[in-house]
Amino acid sequence: MTKISMTVNGKAVSGEVEGRTLLSAFLREELGLRGTHIGCDTSQCGACAVHLDGQLVKSCTVLAMDAAGGAVTSIEGMQNADGSLSVIQAAFQEHHGLQCGFCTPGMVMATAALLKVNPKPTEAEVRHHLEGNICRCTGYHNIVKAVLAASGQDVSAIAAE
Amino acid sequence: MPKDGIGASTVRREDVRFLTGKGRYTADINLRHQTYAVFCRSDIAHGRINSIDTAAAMAMPGVLAIMTGADFAAMGGNPAGWHIPSRDGSAMREPKRPVLAHGKVRHVGDAYAIVVAETLEQARDAAAAVNADITELEAIVDMAAAVANPGHRVHDEIDGNLAFDWGWIEDNRAAVDAAFAAAPHVTTLELTNNRLAPNAMETRASIGDYDPGTGDYKLYTTSQNPHLSRLLIAAFVMGIPENKLTVVAPDVGGGFGSKIYHYGEEAAVLAASKALERPVKWVADRSEAFLSDAHGRDHVTKIQLALDKQGNFLALRTETLANVGAYLSNFSTATPTFLHGTLMAGPYRTPLVYVNVKAVFTNTAPVDAYRGAGRPEATYSIERVIDKAAHELGLDPLAIRRQNFIQPDQYPYTTPVGLVYDTGNYNATLDKMIELADIAGFEKRAAASKAKGKLRGIGYSTWIEACGIAPSNLVGVLGARVGLYDAATVRVNATGNISVMTGAHSHGQGHETVFPQIVADMLGVPASSVDIVHGDTSKIPFGMGSYGSRSLAVCGTAITKAVDKIIAKGKKIAAHMLEAAEGDIEFKDGKFSVAGTDKAKAFGEIAFSAYVPHNYPLETLEPGLEETAFYDPANFTYPAGAYACEVEVDPDTGKVTVESFTCADDFGNVINPLIVQGQVHGGVAQGIGQALLENVAYDAQGQLLSGSYMDYTMPRADDLPFYTVDHSCNTPCTHNPLGVKGCGEAGAIGSPPAVINAVVNALQRGGHKAVTHIEMPATPARVWAAMNA
Numbered sequence: 007m008t009k010i011s012m013t014v015n016g017k018a019v020s021g022e023v024e025g026r027t028l029l030s031a032f033l034r035e036e037l038g039l040r041g042t043h044i045g046c047d048t049s050q051c052g053a054c055a056v057h058l059d060g061q062l063v064k065s066c067t068v069l070a071m072d073a074a075g076g077a078v079t080s081i082e083g084m085q086n087a088d089g090s091l092s093v094i095q096a097a098f099q100e101h102h103g104l105q106c107g108f109c110t111p112g113m114v115m116a117t118a119a120l121l122k123v124n125p126k127p128t129e130a131e132v133r134h135h136l137e138g139n140i141c142r143c144t145g146y147h148n149i150v151k152a153v154l155a156a157s158g159q160d161v162s163a164i165a166a167e
Numbered sequence: 168m169p170k171d172g173i174g175a176s177t178v179r180r181e182d183v184r185f186l187t188g189k190g191r192y193t194a195d196i197n198l199r200h201q202t203y204a205v206f207c208r209s210d211i212a213h214g215r216i217n218s219i220d221t222a223a224a225m226a227m228p229g230v231l232a233i234m235t236g237a238d239f240a241a242m243g244g245n246p247a248g249w250h251i252p253s254r255d256g257s258a259m260r261e262p263k264r265p266v267l268a269h270g271k272v273r274h275v276g277d278a279y280a281i282v283v284a285e286t287l288e289q290a291r292d293a294a295a296a297v298n299a300d301i302t303e304l305e306a307i308v309d310m311a312a313a314v315a316n317p318g319h320r321v322h323d324e325i326d327g328n329l330a331f332d333w334g335w336i337e338d339n340r341a342a343v344d345a346a347f348a349a350a351p352h353v354t355t356l357e358l359t360n361n362r363l364a365p366n367a368m369e370t371r372a373s374i375g376d377y378d379p380g381t382g383d384y385k386l387y388t389t390s391q392n393p394h395l396s397r398l399l400i401a402a403f404v405m406g407i408p409e410n411k412l413t414v415v416a417p418d419v420g421g422g423f424g425s426k427i428y429h430y431g432e433e434a435a436v437l438a439a440s441k442a443l444e445r446p447v448k449w450v451a452d453r454s455e456a457f458l459s460d461a462h463g464r465d466h467v468t469k470i471q472l473a474l475d476k477q478g479n480f481l482a483l484r485t486e487t488l489a490n491v492g493a494y495l496s497n498f499s500t501a502t503p504t505f506l507h508g509t510l511m512a513g514p515y516r517t518p519l520v521y522v523n524v525k526a527v528f529t530n531t532a533p534v535d536a537y538r539g540a541g542r543p544e545a546t547y548s549i550e551r552v553i554d555k556a557a558h559e560l561g562l563d564p565l566a567i568r569r570q571n572f573i574q575p576d577q578y579p580y581t582t583p584v585g586l587v588y589d590t591g592n593y594n595a596t597l598d599k600m601i602e603l604a605d606i607a608g609f610e611k612r613a614a615a616s617k618a619k620g621k622l623r624g625i626g627y628s629t630w631i632e633a634c635g636i637a638p639s640n641l642v643g644v645l646g647a648r649v650g651l652y653d654a655a656t657v658r659v660n661a662t663g664n665i666s667v668m669t670g671a672h673s674h675g676q677g678h679e680t681v682f683p684q685i686v687a688d689m690l691g692v693p694a695s696s697v698d699i700v701h702g703d704t705s706k707i708p709f710g711m712g713s714y715g716s717r718s719l720a721v722c723g724t725a726i727t728k729a730v731d732k733i734i735a736k737g738k739k740i741a742a743h744m745l746e747a748a749e750g751d752i753e754f755k756d757g758k759f760s761v762a763g764t765d766k767a768k769a770f771g772e773i774a775f776s777a778y779v780p781h782n783y784p785l786e787t788l789e790p791g792l793e794e795t796a797f798y799d800p801a802n803f804t805y806p807a808g809a810y811a812c813e814v815e816v817d818p819d820t821g822k823v824t825v826e827s828f829t830c831a832d833d834f835g836n837v838i839n840p841l842i843v844q845g846q847v848h849g850g851v852a853q854g855i856g857q858a859l860l861e862n863v864a865y866d867a868q869g870q871l872l873s874g875s876y877m878d879y880t881m882p883r884a885d886d887l888p889f890y891t892v893d894h895s896c897n898t899p900c901t902h903n904p905l906g907v908k909g910c911g912e913a914g915a916i917g918s919p920p921a922v923i924n925a926v927v928n929a930l931q932r933g934g935h936k937a938v939t940h941i942e943m944p945a946t947p948a949r950v951w952a953a954m955n956a
Contacts, residue, residue: 015754026288040195041188043420046453050876077851078606081188087255091186092476099182106675107185108368108420114186129889136884140876142368144423144850145914146884148845 010074015083022069027118029063031053032070034082034142041081041111045140052139055112056080062119081111084118094118094156101161103152105143112139117153126157170686171695173905179680180695181673190418193372193387194450198497201374201446202231204436207280207297208458209272211305212323212530212869216270216299219280220238223605224296229289233297233445234435235280236269242438243403245429247495251504251526254334261330262528264439265495268430272301273321273493274532275871277599278457283447305794306869310488310527313417321493321528326599328502330491330526335508335584343521344483350473354556361546361943362465362490362855362863364879365537367674369420370451371460376438377890379444380642382927383411384437386753390416390702391426391672392712395649397427397704399497405437412437416702419674423853424536425460427714428497431561455933457874461615463537464488466503470548472556473908478567482519483511483850485548489534491526496535504646506541506633506715512582514593515547515571515629520583521612530869538715538853538915542632545689546944547854550628550920555939564924565606568629569597575898585645586633588805591833595896597629599831600809603891612813612826613932622816623826624929628807630917634909635804635900636715652799653717654709655725657686657733659792661778663771665690667729670710671722672702675849676911677842678718682726684838685789685905689730690770691757716909719838720804724903728796737773739788768801804900804908808832810851812921816929821951823859830917836910843910849894850914856882857915858943919943930954 011020014037020038032037035055042065045053052064057079065080084092091099094117104110111137120127120135127135132153135145141149155161171177184190221233244263251259268279280297284290307313307321313328321328334340347353367389384407388398393414401409419426436447451459466489473482489503497805508522557564564899573580580588601607609625616623636642639650656668667686671678679956683697697783700706710722734754741759742749751762760767768776777792813826830847860880864872873879899906928944930938938953 024288027780035197036197037847039188041190043192043369043846044450045370045420046451046876048875048877050881051368051453056911081186085187087223091183095186098186099178102179102841104182104185105845105849106368106421107181107190108192110185110190111188125578130885133885133887136322137657140368140881140883142423142853142881144845145848145882145890147852147890150884150889161933 007069009116010071012073012075013077015079025071027070028066028071029068029070030065033065039080039082042150043108043111045108045137050140051110052116054107055115055139057115059120062116081114084114097156099150101148101152102157103148109141110138111140114147117156121157172684173838175839176686177694177839179586179677179681181677183678189911192369192418192420193374193389196374196387196417198374198376198446200544201448202283202285202859203287203290204281204439204447204449205294206278206300206432207282207294209268209275209277209279211272211301211399213304213425214272214303215304218300218618220298223298224282226295227289227293227296229285230282230293231285232283232289232439233280234439237268239266240269241501242266242405242434245399245431245462246403247500248497248648249501249505250648251331251333251500251646252613253332254337254682257329260325261324261495261499262822265517266434274385274530275869276532278431278459278799281439283443283829285438288363299584306530307711308529308531308865308867308869309551310490310529313527313529314525321530323761325528330495330528333524335522338595339519339583340521343482343484343519346519347471347473347484351476351480352474352560354472354552354559355469356555356940357469358467358548358551358940359376359942360464360468360547361857362458362534363425363426363463363537363861364863365460365463366881367423370453370456371426371430372450372804373433374446374448375440376446377440381482385415386411386433386437387417388433389419389676390546391419391422391628392710393672393702393704394432394710395712396429400434404434404440406897413705416672419672422486422674422693423538424463424540424714427712428461428535432518442509444532453876457879457943458871459532461533461535462494463534464544465496465534466544468548470552471584472552474556474560476560478557478560478570479561483522484516484521485511487524489526490529490531492529492531492533494533496533498598499533499535501647502536502756502860507545507840508635509584510542510545511549511584514591514629516573522584531865538850539912542912543718543916543919544918546628546630547920550630551923554924555823561950564627565597569594575656580643587802589901590898591805591807592896592898593629593807596807596831596833599811599893599896600811600829603831604827604829612778616815622929622933624814624816624925624932626812626921626924626928628917628921628924629809631805631807632916633803633805634716634912635720635800636717638800638802646939651711653711653725654721654797654799655722656708656793656795657726659733659774661775663696663774666700667697667726668700669722670707670712671718672713676713676718677839681719681839681842682723682770685726686730687726689865692770719907720900720903720909721800722800723905723907725796725798727904728798729794732794732796736792736794740773740776741768743784743788759917778808793856801902804835806832806834806908806913807911808913808917808919811922812925814922814929816926816950818933818954821947821954823945823950825922827888827891830914832898832913833896833898834910835897836948837894837897837907838907843894844892847914848890848908850912851890851918852882853915854918855887855922858919858945860886860944879937895943926950
């Protein structure tokens with residue numbers, strides 16, 4: 007076991023990990039940040055997505071040790087400072103961009119990463135960007151709509167109320 | 168009506184916890200002193216277990232217990248919920264489904280041992296050291312071969328590998344055959360309804376927690392119906408009193424049918440917890456999900472439609488081989504029969520229908536209900552053969568459907584396959600779909616596609632389903648071993664806020680938002696003062712759970728019945744407080760008043776009085792304001808709709824892209840349009856996935872070829888378009904007070920034939936006239952091969 011330290015959601019944290027401990031396991035089991043979900047074992051589903059040093063990563067594909075010294079943002083760090091929902095989170099709620107909620111943290115993290123580099127994405131860009139995040143409930147319609155809405159674009163012309 | 172009552176597109180309250188990482192799924196629960204379980208699973212499809220040597224594994228660090236099939240041999244089997252007799256009257260053949268495989272392993276992924284250790288890693292390492300000596304037997308994978316080679320048996324006691332050979336309705340068979348013999352035209356289509364993996368994004372997980380002091384068991388598990396799981400585990404499998412087992416299904420990350428069933432892992436972690444007197448936690452990885460979750464569909468069908476030259480349907484008959492896999496999962500016998508054969512009339516007046524289904528055991532994972540469950544299989548067969556018939560007769564595919572529709576003045580309509588449709592208007596949804604999909608503009612769009620070198624096609628499906636499962640008296644006649652009513656308790660607390668205990672379970676459907684809308688509407692209180700309690704057998708009177716689009720129609724109605732009782736009790740209390748006759752009390756807008764006077768008590772005053780009954784006439788008025796209702800529906804509900812799909816096919820590669828998808832649905836009354844539309848979107852995506860992308864594939868040895876997201880093609884955001892969804896054409900259900908029908912499965916039922924009809928249409932329009940069918944999934948390879956045959 008090795009002691010590692012990093013910043014998670016703005017707080018300095020440390021813990022004991024094995025060489026094989028994944029960042030996802032460190033967040034969930036060591037830090038109790040259970041909003042990062044495990045939906046597959048092949049780095050396909052994106053439910054475990056977090057930001058590591060500003061980059062969108064699948065935390066099931068990062069060794070905790072490799073994240074040592076880094077800055078991690080997980081879904082628990084995405085609300086506004088006053089605890090209210092961020093623009094992205096609020097858009098997902100307003101447009102019913104989630105159902106069972108399991109893929110949702112990864113979707114929110116992926117959306118935040120996209121809008122940081124592409125503040126006004128097209129529909130096609132949103133769909134392409136979310137290719138690494140699987141949702142089984144929504145058929146993606148309301149997720150894509152929520153992402154476009156979160157970017158400040160008018161989504162009233164998109165079918166459905 | 169409160170602004171957040173019935174009909175409002177209220178945003179979901181549960182979203183806040185899911186969006187902030189505060190959802191609590193089974194895998195998120197950690198109990199003090201818990202241990203970790205890993206299952207040893209067969210890596211061959213069929214084999215005889217000679218011995219299982221656990222000694223080396225037991226000696227490894229941290230290992231606490233290893234139990235094998237032998238340790239569970241005395242327990243009961245996990246039963247099938249429906250008894251389906253064969254055409255000859257013989258009983259269904261139902262082999263015991265043990266907690267863990269014993270004697271034989273029967274599919275890749277069949278669990279034969281549970282290993283429990285202090286840590287997950289220790290359990291994994293030890294599971295790899297369990298040494299099972301298994302003699303490999305020939306795998307039985309192909310259904311036709313399974314039936315044709317009776318000597319090769321999945322279960323030693325079952326020759327021919329059939330659970331049943333079912334005819335529906337057998338007495339009609341001769342008349343149907345006679346109609347075919349005399350028919351001017353017969354269209355025949357052989358098709359496969361491909362096997363699917365449900366793939367809820369949360370894998371199954373279970374924590375067994377036995378209390379040695381009280382002898383009580385508690386199971387946290389990923390279930391769509393905790394009471395049903397409790398019943399199966401306690402009464403059938405483990406033989407423990409039901410009141411000694413609590414089943415908790417907390418936040419559940421999607422179900423789609425796969426979490427209806429009781430699985431052996433649940434009993435195994437409970438038994439292991441009892442043995443160790445510590446909690447035992449198991450979380451499936453995705454590989455285990457692919458190997459051991461019940462799959463869906465997997466029918467091979469020959470369907471025939473007899474018509475006159477004008478396209479009027481005269482008779483329909485089908486022969487289906489339905490794969491049930493290695494064991495009968497809980498709903499597996501109902502899915503290909505009473506959720507499939509009874510739907511074979513569709514929304515049409517076909518006077519004569521006969522359905523034959525043979526349920527076949529194979530050395531594959533069990534197959535059971537997956538979103539739509541039998542009704543997608545029925546709809547796909549019907550809607551494909553209609554298109555083929557229209558093509559053969561030179562008729563318009565929409566016109567042939569319309570001319571055969573049951574008409575609005577024909578309800579209640581008794582079909583030749585045993586159902587009575589209470590209401591509907593299929594012309595209305597068809598007209599709405601034609602408008603929304605801009606069918607008139609199709610040729611222009613096709614020309615634009617052609618200019619790009621693409622082949623454009625359009626396909627339709629006019630579907631119906633039976634949901635709101637289900638009337639106990641009817642399903643009892645059909646072979647169900649349970650009733651399918653539901654229950655609710657409405658508890659008005661002294662301060663006026665309300666807890667509603669419901670037998671429904673929400674795993675994405677939004678019950679926490681929708682059910683309060685109903686209660687708020689009925690009681691004239693803010694929805695925010697109503698909370699839903701679900702997913703815990705210790706808190707809820709009873710419930711059959713959520714599947715078959717039953718939450719609102721059945722469980723929601725139970726809530727309304729309980730609220731009715733609350734209002735009735737409130738009137739008694741008001742009569743006492745206002746010194747009036749009970750019959751003179753009216754309840755409106757949240758107030759109990761004496762008719763014709765200004766004497767009134769607000770709902771909150773009544774609630775408070777119920778719990779501070781200082782001067783109650785106790786012989787006629789009990790304190791408290793809490794009521795329970797059980798509701799058993801009078802009939803199924805019959806949602807229906809018309810779907811249109813437009814595709815483009817790349818003639819060079821065979822790749823199909825869905826350009827548009829339009830749904831005009833009749834769900835009866837709609838409580839929350841936002842949520843209804845979301846349900847349709849998700850169902851359509853799963854249907855498009857089935858039609859174009861998804862397939863569970865086994866090789867001839869029974870090895871699963873599609874065991875991960877690298878191999879099983881899940882629909883992703885860039886595979887799908889925005890959908891156009893409408894539910895304005897509603898004919899309210901006639902037999903529940905809300906007038907609701909159910910919307911959860913519609914998209915998955917109606918969409919696959921629309922997609923395949925569109926692909927075939929694109930190819931035919933593109934000059935490939937000989938193409939009359941393409942199997943699902945219509946992959947680029949299949950489409951290209953069809954074009955280049």
